[in-house]
Amino acid sequence: MSEEYIIKQLSIFSENKAGKLAAIAKIFLDAGISIQAFYIAEANNFGVVRAIVDKPEVAFEAFAKKNYVLKYTDVLAIKMNDVPGGLYEVVGLLGDLGINIEYSYGYRTKDYGALIAKVENPVEAVEKIKKSGLELLPAKDYNF
């Protein structure tokens, strides 16, 4: 039952130039999409916008219609205690479990922190993490 923890992230190709991010945000707005978490990775002259949204299929459709190049990427969300050392606890354990984080980003709610992580084999990782005592946040909290 790993699937319930696997979150659909949108990865959107974007050129690195003024106004590009605004255009992307406008598409989210027009499609009535609520963004749960968001992160931009930049390289030479382009970037990849990574977004976790409430209605990924609707968003995907909206971007595809505008001729954007995008893909779904499976990621996991792991709950962190909102105290000093909270991140260490999580990534330390992931390291011990032999799970390599390809990239990650985080956010904080008023109750807890969350680490979004892209790992090599999410299904396998979910099984390991569940056994480790860490708490995975279910996909339904993000993708409705």
Place this chain on the structure above:
Amino acid sequence: MQYYNEKIETMPKPEMEKLQYQELKQLVTRLYANSPFYSGKMKEAGVRPDDIKCIQDITKLPFMRKTDLRDNYPDKLVCVPKDDVVRYHVSSGTTGKPTVVAYTQGDIDNLWTEALARSLVSCGIGKKDVLQVCYGYGLFTGGLGLHYGGEKVGATVIPASTGNSKRQIELAQDLGSTAIACTPSYLIHLLDVAEKMGVDMRKDTQVRTAILGAEPWTDEMRKYIYEKSGIVAHDIFGTSEISGPMFTDCSELNGIHIGADLAYVEIIDPETGEQLEPGEKGELTMTVLKKEAIPMIRYRIGDITSILEGDCPCGRTSPRIARLSGRVDDMLIIRGINVFPSAVEHALLKNSFLTSHFMIEVSREGRLDDMLVKVELKPDAMTDGVNGLMEMQRIAERTLRDALNVSARVELCPPNSLPRFEGKARRVIDKRVM
């Protein structure tokens, strides 16, 4: 054609020793009279030209080392009027300054090109051949050296230079190359590329001979190359200090003939400096008998090899050296280019954001050498964003390429993450297996 210069190549040993003695005597007498550097060294060693009474007396002369070249950069070793210099080549040095080699027309025609013409003929290359030279041209001696040698024996020479492997295979196919000169690892890489392109070297090309050098290789590689492609691989030896690539093995494929009228070869014990017997391994030391611009007397090349015992069935009377089996110093050979760890350090420190804490990891990625330099960033050099770090990495890679003439990957490391050394630093991890 069996020999390019039969009389000299097959000259009986006693006669040759007389010739060698005459050349050496002339050389030493000239240098003693005209060159502050060489006469200074001889005086220091307490030896005069008169003390040289036979070729064996060469052991009375002092050694020359790579540092002599560095310390006399750029032209203090040049023993001819400046107007007589017709070429400069430059090879990697041990620090920031390169090693400079100057040539007279005589050096190019009578020594270097003559040696290569003899060598190419001994490998069966002549007028009917199309020789694709995939060594670097320009300051590196490999390209222009083989080029002139190939033109001398009347071959069609393709100055393909290095890189662009797919194009190299296309050229070989389209232009009907019969021989290729390059580094052994590059040839093996080319064979892989050909295979991927669906090119059968045996059927689709006419390449039958390879002249491989500038880095160590093995008989297993020779066998592999032959089995895979039908190409007979010859070994070529030479360093820019003695001119460039010069000497090859013959059709016997057993040891590199060192043209005895051109160079006198000794194997010495690297610790004591004593001359060793044929069959005994030691440091290769060479006296170039016909060099005008920058003579080389008992130059310690740093390669480990031995002189082979017995005569070669090919009829050449010149001594043969065994395959090189290592180095006496920490010099690395990356894709045919000599790299000194001290030169890496020197180059890294040109960047204000880097420290002198570094490690060099050499591996063979697929077929080609890969050099990874891990270096610690200065604590205040960190910037936000991937692009800033990528830019620093790019700059560091560029300074290394500019200084070493070979590309290296750079990995930026956080401060204090690399090993520290007390005493002699061991910064090189060479993971290559031949």
Place this chain on the structure above:
Amino acid sequence: MFWNEKMETLKGKDLKELQLKRLKATIKQTQNVGFYKQMFKEAGISPDDIKTLDDITKIPFTKKADLRGGYPFGFLAVPMNQVNRIHTTSGTTGKPTVVAYTKNDLAAWTELLARNFTMVGIKAGDIFQNAANYSLFTGGLGIHMGAEAIGCAVVPSGVGNTKRQIEMIQDFGVTALHCTPSYAMHLTEVAEEMNADLSSLKIGCFGAEAWSDNTRRDLENRLGVKAYDSYGMSELFGPGVAFECQEQDGLHIWHDSYLVEIIDPKTGETLEAGEKGELVVTPLVKEAMPLLRYRTGDITMLMEDDCPCGRGQKLARFFGRSDDMLTIRGINVFPSQIEHVLKNIPDVGDQFMVYIDRINHLDEMTIEVEMSKSVFSGELADLSRLQAKIMKALQETLTIRARVELKEPGSLPRFEGKAKRVIDRRTV
């Protein structure tokens, strides 16, 4: 100073007689080439019909694209075992143009370079740094042989590594430099930043790309050289075809070795001296690969006045191209080559744009391509890999590095009629 005074100053009847003799020999030589045999047959002419120099107009032109059909050795007029050297130059598609040389060709080419260098005052004892690309490109080895022939000490420094180039100029006391004019500007600026004293330099030979009198003034003032324009083309041997003399007013083309016509590129009609048009050259001393009425694509004109130096009729400095060929860092690039490369990469569409800028005096080519939708994996690393793959493929064919920018599908302009894919933002 002359290298070969008789040939360099040959004029009038003597010159015409020599040209005609050599033209006839060249035409005879071309009859070993299938392409030319066919050409003569189709044009209904025989070699004997060429009785005067003016008769040359009976022969059709040879174009760059014709050479493509002959790849690799279709234009060879001698047996392979007489070929001593092969060079290549940019072709109009994936395959390069092959040029071959006999021993005599190499000697003839070297002589032309020796004439040029002597003409501008380079002599034995000069230390000559050749910052041109060696290997298959003719600029390196060609210039090298010429400088060697007149007894210079040659530093085969090749391209790149500007700081090292500057150090070598200083350390060796270099007196003459050869490179592209834009690289010379770049080197000048880096030398100024390094506060390097380059006062040993006296003469600069700059070629392989178009440059202006402004650049000349700049180079002469800041680099302290007298700057000369060098013109050549691999199909016509390589560099050395035409060169400025010390008057610095137009380029002497060697009339004993090249028969020159200027034509209207549209109609093919021959133009008079003083009229701008395309340079068409028939080399007169080429053995391995003779060519007839070769259209160089370069725009110039024959100058009317005699040169005080005593040599023959000059060409004006070049005004541009009659086709869409670009010169990037001295290397010729045809947009059709780029198209050819991109067509062979399934991950990208066939629309592209080329931008050329001069940054710090060095040409930068940026190629925008649309990636195909199916190739996007969502990962940054895969995009970088695709970018690297395209760059590598372009470099393999163009032999120079180009930056590649990935664009979204449908974002590049579409053209109806003639595509304008190249935007050259350089000012020369």
